[in-house]
Amino acid sequence: MLGRMIDETSNIIGADGYLPGLRLNELPDVLFPFREEDIAARESFRYFDRNKAHLTLADLQQFASYFDKLRTGMDISEEALSLHVIDNVGVVNPASEAPVAYRYGGGNFQARALNEPIGRESLYIQEEMHDAGAVLFFVWKLNFFKEQEMRDRYYRDLMILSGFFGHQCSLLASNRGIKGTVFAGLSPIEFYSVFQGSEDEIPIFAFAIE
Numbered sequence: 001m002l003g004r005m006i007d008e009t010s011n012i013i014g015a016d017g018y019l020p021g022l023r024l025n026e027l028p029d030v031l032f033p034f035r036e037e038d039i040a041a042r043e044s045f046r047y048f049d050r051n052k053a054h055l056t057l058a059d060l061q062q063f064a065s066y067f068d069k070l071r072t073g074m075d076i077s078e079e080a081l082s083l084h085v086i087d088n089v090g091v092v093n094p095a096s097e098a099p100v101a102y103r104y105g106g107g108n109f110q111a112r113a114l115n116e117p118i119g120r121e122s123l124y125i126q127e128e129m130h131d132a133g134a135v136l137f138f139v140w141k142l143n144f145f146k147e148q149e150m151r152d153r154y155y156r157d158l159m160i161l162s163g164f165f166g167h168q169c170s171l172l173a174s175n176r177g178i179k180g181t182v183f184a185g186l187s188p189i190e191f192y193s194v195f196q197g198s199e200d201e202i203p204i205f206a207f208a209i210e
């Protein structure tokens, strides 16, 4: 496991990297629909309480469709990167036994098969993230990069991009009056043991929302 993690997180300083022409501070306005007030009001919140969560499916869809717009606008395919959600309060399917994990694809939340139920000890270093209404996180498909021969030089850029997506979620939350925080994401070891069929993926950064 350690060898795998070292392999998958190596950087080659000076490599041309993934999306070399992309300038995050030069995105078109349509990908940055925020006001000065959203930026000024944005702040992290992490004292979550599932019982106080008032997240709606419409809120989740708004995060997902903004993420999709950003991903597409930055020329990143859904095959390479997908938004995932851990729904702790049954927002996507009230009849489900929460928490449920979904992959957002083709405009829908598709439940992912798990090896074991998600519990207090699962997934995060900071267990208080389980108190959030939902946790959004960004999953990169490793095979995609192997085929592109980018395997040895992608990690730094994927970190930058995932951190950026987390930050943009934070601005969207500020815009919508929703509380949340960006955090380091899911522990890869936990991710591989909980998520079925995850051998080929790496989760980087997450955004927890009440």
Ligand SMILES: Cc1cc2nc3c(=O)[nH]c(=O)nc-3n(C[C@H](O)[C@H](O)[C@H](O)COP(=O)(O)O)c2cc1C
Residues within 6 Å of the ligand: 042, 043, 044, 045, 126, 162, 163, 164, 166, 167, 181, 182, 183, 184, 185, 205
């Ligand atoms: C990419 C990224 C990753 C972060 N990871 C963590 C984390 O793992 N744990 C944590 O407590 N906070 C994490 N933070 C939150 C920052 O610590 C927090 O944003 C910082 O305290 C600044 O507070 P503010 O968001 O209210 O400005 C992360 C923030 C960003 C942007």
